[in-house]
Amino acid sequence: xxxxxxxxxxxxxxxxxxxxxxxxxxxxxxxxxxxxxxxxxxxxxxxxxxxxxxxxxxxxxxxxxxxxxxxxxxxxxxxxxxxxxxxxxxxxxxxxxxxxxxxxxxxxxxxxxxxxxxxxxxxxxxxxxxxxxxxxxxxxxxxxxxxxxxxxxxxxxxxxxxxxxxxxxxxxxxxxxxxxxxxxxxxxxxxxxxxxxxxxxxxxxxxxxxxxxxxxxxxxxxxxxxxxxxxxxxxxxxxxxxxxxxxxxxxxxxxxxxxxxxxxxxxxxxxxxxxxxxxxxxxxxxxxxxxxxxxxxxxxxxxxxxxxxxxxxxxxxxx
Amino acid sequence: xxxxxxxxxxxxxxxxxxxxxxxxxxxxxxxxxxxxxxxxxxxxxxxxxxxxxxxxxxxxxxxxxxxxxxxxxxxxxxxxxxxxxxxxxxxxxxxxxxxxxxxxxxxxxxxxxxxxxxxxxxxxxxxxxxxxxxxxxxxxxxxxxxxxxxxxxxxxxxxxxxxxxxxxxxxxxxxxxxxxxxxxxxxxxxxxxxxxxxxxxxxxxxxxxxxxxxxxxxxxxxxxxxxxxxxxxxxxxxxxxxxxxxxxxxxxxxxxxxxxxxxxxxxx
Numbered sequence: 001x002x003x004x005x006x007x008x009x010x011x012x013x014x015x016x017x018x019x020x021x022x023x024x025x026x027x028x029x030x031x032x033x034x035x036x037x038x039x040x041x042x043x044x045x046x047x048x049x050x051x052x053x054x055x056x057x058x059x060x061x062x063x064x065x066x067x068x069x070x071x072x073x074x075x076x077x078x079x080x081x082x083x084x085x086x087x088x089x090x091x092x093x094x095x096x097x098x099x100x101x102x103x104x105x106x107x108x109x110x111x112x113x114x115x116x117x118x119x120x121x122x123x124x125x126x127x128x129x130x131x132x133x134x135x136x137x138x139x140x141x142x143x144x145x146x147x148x149x150x151x152x153x154x155x156x157x158x159x160x161x162x163x164x165x166x167x168x169x170x171x172x173x174x175x176x177x178x179x180x181x182x183x184x185x186x187x188x189x190x191x192x193x194x195x196x197x198x199x200x201x202x203x204x205x206x207x208x209x210x211x212x213x214x215x216x217x218x219x220x221x222x223x224x225x226x227x228x229x230x231x232x233x234x235x236x237x238x239x240x241x242x243x244x245x246x247x248x249x250x251x252x253x254x255x256x257x258x259x260x261x262x263x264x265x266x267x268x269x270x271x272x273x274x275x276x277x278x279x280x281x282x283x284x285x286x287x288x289x290x291x292x293x294x295x296x297x298x299x300x301x302x303x304x305x306x307x308x309x310x311x312x313x314x315x316x317x318x319x
Numbered sequence: 320x321x322x323x324x325x326x327x328x329x330x331x332x333x334x335x336x337x338x339x340x341x342x343x344x345x346x347x348x349x350x351x352x353x354x355x356x357x358x359x360x361x362x363x364x365x366x367x368x369x370x371x372x373x374x375x376x377x378x379x380x381x382x383x384x385x386x387x388x389x390x391x392x393x394x395x396x397x398x399x400x401x402x403x404x405x406x407x408x409x410x411x412x413x414x415x416x417x418x419x420x421x422x423x424x425x426x427x428x429x430x431x432x433x434x435x436x437x438x439x440x441x442x443x444x445x446x447x448x449x450x451x452x453x454x455x456x457x458x459x460x461x462x463x464x465x466x467x468x469x470x471x472x473x474x475x476x477x478x479x480x481x482x483x484x485x486x487x488x489x490x491x492x493x494x495x496x497x498x499x500x501x502x503x504x505x506x507x508x509x510x511x512x513x514x515x516x517x518x519x520x521x522x523x524x525x526x527x528x529x530x531x532x533x534x535x536x537x538x539x540x541x542x543x544x545x546x547x548x549x550x551x552x553x554x555x556x557x558x559x560x561x562x563x564x565x566x567x568x569x570x571x572x573x574x575x576x577x578x579x580x581x582x583x584x585x586x587x
Binding site for chain 1: 397398
């Protein structure tokens with residue numbers, strides 16, 4: 001009874017003037033006159049479609065451009081003096097002019113693919129292409145094997161208990177720590193670099209795919225059971241599409257890590273590739289070349305990430 | 320010996336192992352449902368209604384007891400027992416039509432592709448969703464998704480239609496519209512239905528029988544109420560009948576007097 005007592009007191013007791021039921025239900029007329037009399041500001045002229053699009057593009061890109069201007073401006077101010085140890089953007093532009101304007105030197109494209117000349121001067125894009133080819137090979141292997149292992153570990157408790165501790169330990173090993181082992185196995189620079197990429201990129205792919213399979217909503221699993229889907233149908237119609245977003249999270253992390261690892265590997269191993277180029281330019285005291293290479297590496301890594309994300313969105317939509 | 324019913328649950332016990340020992344969810348549930356009967360299971364949260372439905376669906380194995388459907392023993396999920404899930408469980412990467420087709424493809428194997436597609440669309444029409452055949456579930460409202468969920472289930476032409484709180488996640492007006500859809504389908508198809516609900520009006524309006532369950536653990540069937548409202552039913556006409564008021568009265572008193580919600584008992 002105690003629960004209802006506070007409500008019982010609120011009725012017609014002292015304090016606020018009691019409203020009669022009729023007064024409470026009085027209909028107040030809608031003030032149409034007042035609305036008619038109100039002055040509204042004139043509507044702005046409607047924008048053209050192209051104008052609207054242009055404005056939206058400008059609104060998105062202007063802050064980025066502004067940031068770049070401020071960044072380069074600060075850099076120029078900080079490093080502009082003649083005795084600065086670090087080159088200013090203007091000095092980079094002057095000293096590495098050839099490298100910046102002719103990135104595709106030594107690179108030829110024909111129907112069989114992109115080729116990098118093995119002799120003579122190779123532009124920075126050539127080094128990037130060499131590195132990208134290595135990344136592609138190692139990363140493709142990591143993607144295929146990683147997804148397969150991830151699905152195995154995700155759907156079998158036994159496999160999970162057997163393999164997960166191994167994965168958890170191995171994934172913490174830094175890429176470069178694999179280099180001696182890799183060299184010992186393969187004896188040559190090219191395959192051991194590819195192995196290095198593979199062993200770096202595979203862990204996030206495995207772990208994210210496995211997490212995706214494990215976190216599949218019970219609802220989807222039940223649908224598969226109630227519809228009596230056979231294992232193949234269950235795999236293609238339910239498990240794979242449900243796991244695709246997680247899978248691509250792993251693939252995105254993987255591609256980023258392989259790009260990190262390739263540069264480090266090539267710096268140590270030498271020969272060709274963008275990592276070697278950086279090491280070589282540093283040894284030749286061409287710091288401005290190193291800066292140009294750094295910018296290229298950043299942009300390519302960014303592009304790789306976006307490409308994998310884009311493919312992920314496409315696949316998730318059609319799967 | 321008495322002839323066994325179309326769907327017969329015999330002495331179903333469900334126990335789950337826990338750290339504190341065995342937890343008995345359902346204790347010796349026996350229930351007979353005839354062909355074409357619409358039966359609701361009602362009870363407070365946690366009384367094991369869903370567990371019982373999952374036993375019939377084959378998703379949960381009973382610790383003891385048997386479920387017979389016709390003369391077959393139910394021991395695994397199967398397409399003869401379609402389930403409408405509370406959360407609709409449509410696959411978001413498939414269109415509405417593809418979702419229904421996935422079920423039709425498994426149940427109408429002899430038919431041609433065109434026939435199966437037509438059957439899927441026919442069933443979407445029954446729930447007034449044919450217009451959205453090419454949309455994805457993400458583009459639909461909750462009520463529309465559940466209509467598709469129902470279409471998917473009836474398109475399988477199941478021997479028993481199982482509904483697990485099908486309208487639990489919907490607002491009151493949408494819920495009423497969906498109840499009308501179910502009443503209409505029942506008038507047309509005369510399915511055998513086992514439905515779980517929390518809603519007294521829903522149970523009385525839709526069902527031939529309302530099975531009231533006692534509170535868990537070790538829930539049992541407390542009362543088995545026949546609803547004598549003639550079919551086909553219409554919402555407003557049915558609600559004015561004394562039979563409706565009687566049935567409603569019986570269920571409300573069972574739920575709020577004899578077996579009150581364990582959560583509110585603790586709070587009082």
